[in-house]
Amino acid sequence: MPGESLTHVAADDVVQPFQIDRADVRGRLVRLGAALDGVLSGHGYPDAVASLLGELVVVAVATAGAFKFQGMLSLQTSSDGAVPLMIAEYRAAPENEGPARLRGYARYDAAKVAAALRDGDPKQSAMERLLGKGSLAFTVESGPGADRYQGITALDGPTIVESVHAYFRQSDQLDAAIRVDVGRVARISNGTGSNSAWRAGGVLIQRMPSRAYPERDDEEWRRVLALVGSSGRLDLLDPKVTARDMLRHLFPEDDLRAYQPLQVEARCRCSRDRVDMVLRSFPASEIADMVVDGEVTVTCEFCNSHYRFSPKELNL
Numbered sequence: 001m002p003g004e005s006l007t008h009v010a011a012d013d014v015v016q017p018f019q020i021d022r023a024d025v026r027g028r029l030v031r032l033g034a035a036l037d038g039v040l041s042g043h044g045y046p047d048a049v050a051s052l053l054g055e056l057v058v059v060a061v062a063t064a065g066a067f068k069f070q071g072m073l074s075l076q077t078s079s080d081g082a083v084p085l086m087i088a089e090y091r092a093a094p095e096n097e098g099p100a101r102l103r104g105y106a107r108y109d110a111a112k113v114a115a116a117l118r119d120g121d122p123k124q125s126a127m128e129r130l131l132g133k134g135s136l137a138f139t140v141e142s143g144p145g146a147d148r149y150q151g152i153t154a155l156d157g158p159t160i161v162e163s164v165h166a167y168f169r170q171s172d173q174l175d176a177a178i179r180v181d182v183g184r185v186a187r188i189s190n191g192t193g194s195n196s197a198w199r200a201g202g203v204l205i206q207r208m209p210s211r212a213y214p215e216r217d218d219e220e221w222r223r224v225l226a227l228v229g230s231s232g233r234l235d236l237l238d239p240k241v242t243a244r245d246m247l248r249h250l251f252p253e254d255d256l257r258a259y260q261p262l263q264v265e266a267r268c269r270c271s272r273d274r275v276d277m278v279l280r281s282f283p284a285s286e287i288a289d290m291v292v293d294g295e296v297t298v299t300c301e302f303c304n305s306h307y308r309f310s311p312k313e314l315n316l
């Protein structure tokens with residue numbers, strides 16, 4: 001079996017797969033720095049909204065490897081609150097050459113967000129206050145022309161992670177648990193702009209099919225679950241702690257086998273050609289209605305890129 005002890009562990013914006021042989025557990029440590037900040041900053045999200053979207057992004061990254069696919073995994077919340085829609089998308093690079101690509105988006109009503117945070121039930125979590133009631137959908141596309149898989153679960157519990165756990169419990173194939181921390185940390189400053197940046201850490205563990213010793217495996221699984229769940233022992237966000245040290249702290253008594261790490265980056269897949277194609281699918285009269293100051297401007301919801309077209313370019 002490939003894999004080796006913890007020798008090559010990349011620093012940041014990385015998914016580090018690992019295995020604990022004794023417990024028949026596989027896992028992935030996710031550490032996001034610039035990749036997460038790239039998804040979250042630039043939209044002016046209130047911190048509570050950015051934090052929820054960050055959680056969704058980490059869950060998407062950590063879960064992607066749990067499905068055997070090389071295409072796209074997206075998580076989408078739809079709900080009745082001040083943040084009615086969030087999307088986090090993980091897309092493998094073509095031929096898996098280069099970093100996997102992340103993008104995400106939250107639709108929100110700033111006034112309602114402020115009111116929910118100010119006046120909401122203090123016993124409720126940020127997710128309960130801001131998202132309200134709704135669902136969480138997993139969509140997996142393994143590649144062009146391949147089957148599309150979709151699973152849906154209710155937004156249930158105080159966090160997105162709790163809803164994902166409920167989904168894992170429903171699923172027969174996936175015995176897994178995940179922990180996520182998202183927050184702002186001071187940016188190592190050498191320029192202008194915000195002096196803090198979004199970071200996130202996450203760890204997902206997945207139980208392998210138990211073989212010869214089901215009872216012992218149960219015990220081992222509970223032991224590893226407890227290690228992952230024990231918060232406060234280590235801040236998954238700390239940029240000074242290497243991924244290697246983080247894994248050693250999380251599982252101090254286990255021999256860990258590390259696999260080839262995978263890099264991720266913030267990268268949208270919008271393009272002028274795609275926007276052009278979408279525009280042309282509208283009737284000419286509707287496009288004509290979009291003309292403002294002599295041009296049609298389309299803004300990508302994910303990355304805030306602006307695409308400008310003259311009426312002539314659109315054959316108006």
Ligand SMILES: [Zn+2]
Binds near residue numbers: 268269300301305
């Ligand atoms: Zn875009």
